[in-house]
Amino acid sequence: MIRDPKDIKRYNASERVNHWIVGISFILLALSGLAFFHPAFFPLTQLFGGPVWTRILHPYAGVLMAVAFLIIFIRFFRLNLMGKKDFEWLAKARNMVDGNDHDMPEQGKYNGGQKVLFWSLGVCMLLMSVSGILMWRAWFHFPVELVRVAVVVHAACGAVMIGLILVHVYAAIWVKGTIRAMWYGTVTRAWARQHHRGWYRQITGK
Amino acid sequence: MALQSLDIQRRSATTTPQPGSRQPIEVAKLIDVTTCIGCKACQVACSEWNDIREEVGSNIGVYDNPTDLSAHAWTVMRFTETEAHGRLEWLIRKDGCMHCADPGCLKACPSPGAIIQYKNGIVDFHQENCIGCGYCVTGCPFNVPRLSREDGKAYKCSLCSDRVAVGQEPACVKTCPTGAISFGSKEDMKDIAATRIDDLRRRGFDKAGLYDPEGVGGTHVMYVLHHADEPALYANLPANPAISPMVSIWKGVAKPLATLALAGVALGSLFHYVMKGPNEISKETEDEIDAEDRREREDKEAAQ
Numbered sequence: 001m002i003r004d005p006k007d008i009k010r011y012n013a014s015e016r017v018n019h020w021i022v023g024i025s026f027i028l029l030a031l032s033g034l035a036f037f038h039p040a041f042f043p044l045t046q047l048f049g050g051p052v053w054t055r056i057l058h059p060y061a062g063v064l065m066a067v068a069f070l071i072i073f074i075r076f077f078r079l080n081l082m083g084k085k086d087f088e089w090l091a092k093a094r095n096m097v098d099g100n101d102h103d104m105p106e107q108g109k110y111n112g113g114q115k116v117l118f119w120s121l122g123v124c125m126l127l128m129s130v131s132g133i134l135m136w137r138a139w140f141h142f143p144v145e146l147v148r149v150a151v152v153v154h155a156a157c158g159a160v161m162i163g164l165i166l167v168h169v170y171a172a173i174w175v176k177g178t179i180r181a182m183w184y185g186t187v188t189r190a191w192a193r194q195h196h197r198g199w200y201r202q203i204t205g206k
Numbered sequence: 207m208a209l210q211s212l213d214i215q216r217r218s219a220t221t222t223p224q225p226g227s228r229q230p231i232e233v234a235k236l237i238d239v240t241t242c243i244g245c246k247a248c249q250v251a252c253s254e255w256n257d258i259r260e261e262v263g264s265n266i267g268v269y270d271n272p273t274d275l276s277a278h279a280w281t282v283m284r285f286t287e288t289e290a291h292g293r294l295e296w297l298i299r300k301d302g303c304m305h306c307a308d309p310g311c312l313k314a315c316p317s318p319g320a321i322i323q324y325k326n327g328i329v330d331f332h333q334e335n336c337i338g339c340g341y342c343v344t345g346c347p348f349n350v351p352r353l354s355r356e357d358g359k360a361y362k363c364s365l366c367s368d369r370v371a372v373g374q375e376p377a378c379v380k381t382c383p384t385g386a387i388s389f390g391s392k393e394d395m396k397d398i399a400a401t402r403i404d405d406l407r408r409r410g411f412d413k414a415g416l417y418d419p420e421g422v423g424g425t426h427v428m429y430v431l432h433h434a435d436e437p438a439l440y441a442n443l444p445a446n447p448a449i450s451p452m453v454s455i456w457k458g459v460a461k462p463l464a465t466l467a468l469a470g471v472a473l474g475s476l477f478h479y480v481m482k483g484p485n486e487i488s489k490e491t492e493d494e495i496d497a498e499d500r501r502e503r504e505d506k507e508a509a510q
Binding site for chain 2: 006035036037038039040042045051052054055056096097098099101135137138144145147148149151152155156159162163166167170173174175176177188189190191193194206
């Protein structure tokens with residue numbers, strides 16, 4: 001049952017399913033990718049039915065993520081266009097991380113940090129997809145000089161992406177009342193008012 | 207399966223020391239390109255001993271057959287006709303794994319124990335540990351490893367590690383009818399090469415020399431070339447082969463450092479939470495919302 005009918009809808013069911021597909025495929029890709037990243041992580045191949053299966057499955061999970069990511073990207077890129085307010089927010093981000101978010105500039109549906117994350121992930125996803133295809137020997141044969149660049153790009157972007165997602169996940173855990181938006185789509189009015197005042201005004205007219 | 211009688215120098219994707227209490231001699235195969243007649247007996251011997259058969263292809267107008275290395279052809283003769291030195295020369299090079307002292311394949315391989323470098327210098331693929339990613343192909347400066355279409359494993363010349371382990375020379379060496387291929391300690395092979403190079407120089411090949419490229423730490427398959435200053439003449443044998451800088455960046459210190467950085471981000475987040483506490487909705491904001499609700503309710507009641 002709904003506790004407060006005045007809760008604000010942040011994501012519809014389709015957006016949530018889309019995000020979960022991206023999230024699940026990312027977790028599978030990160031675990032299987034790390035297995036080949038460094039020998040210390042090689043035992044992770046056992047989660048996927050052994051090293052050969054890990055090698056076979058990883059690129060297909062990549063295709064799934066690339067497609068799901070593209071859809072979520074198209075859905076949200078307009079809301080993530082950077083503006084003056086976002087740079088102001090970023091300049092003050094240190095205060096927020098320090099535990100004081102009282103004098104943060106008013107934010108729309110997404111704050112400056114979320115937008116930077118959005119575009120960083122977008123760039124990484126593009127580079128991962130292109131380099132991944134160049135490396136995918138089961139289907140493609142590209143000149144070795146190109147593949148050698150691709151393996152470096154793939155490993156570097158993979159590491160950056162894992163780092164970005166760690167920050168993304170922690171931010172959701174840190175800011176209380178956020179994760180429910182991912183589960184069932186709503187946030188409380190107080191949450192919206194405190195963290196995304198501009199968006200709150202737009203939705204409630206207050 | 208590693209051969210127990212051979213000590214291991216390096217093992218792919220392994221960061222701890224390998225069994226290495228013995229001190230075996232470094233071996234090498236010397237291919238004297240100048241006395242090779244291109245009979246392909248070595249290809250046949252390789253095929254027989256290793257029990258691999260490449261499909262019979264079709265004639266492409268030159269003697270190359272099979273036309274390239276494959277999972278079923280670990281050595282092929284590459285024929286080159288050149289007039290670079292004023293007269294027609296027919297250069298024949300037996301191509302295959304060079305067994306580098308610093309093997310790019312092994313460096314690139316992500317699967318523990320799929321590539322082994324024995325202490326005697328032989329670089330061997332252990333297919334049961336191979337995952338078929340093809341990173342060895344990416345790492346090799348000589349374009350040697352080949353992925354099999356049938357089983358998805360990478361294959362290449364083993365320098366007959368199974369024969370060498372029991373004191374025999376590789377099959378190609380045993381069969382060569384002109385004695386163009388020799389096998390023994392790397393030191394002895396260099397001596398044989400030096401004698402042969404002297405001979406060639408006396409016969410007018412003043413650029414004759416040994417191909418044992420420094421860029422890969424030297425190789426355990428070496429060539430005597432009449433034109434050692436122009437290795438590219440011999441079907442594009444690289445002049446200065448080395449592991450690509452891209453491969454070195456890819457497999458260098460960046461990854462352990464990146465791993466530490468990621469661990470730092472994860473632990474940093476944890477301790478941030480512990481030290482700063484969660485970012486909760488302030489009581490103030492909650493009260494404001496409650497007050498608004500109350501006002502709304504009162505307005506509604508007043509209107510009724």
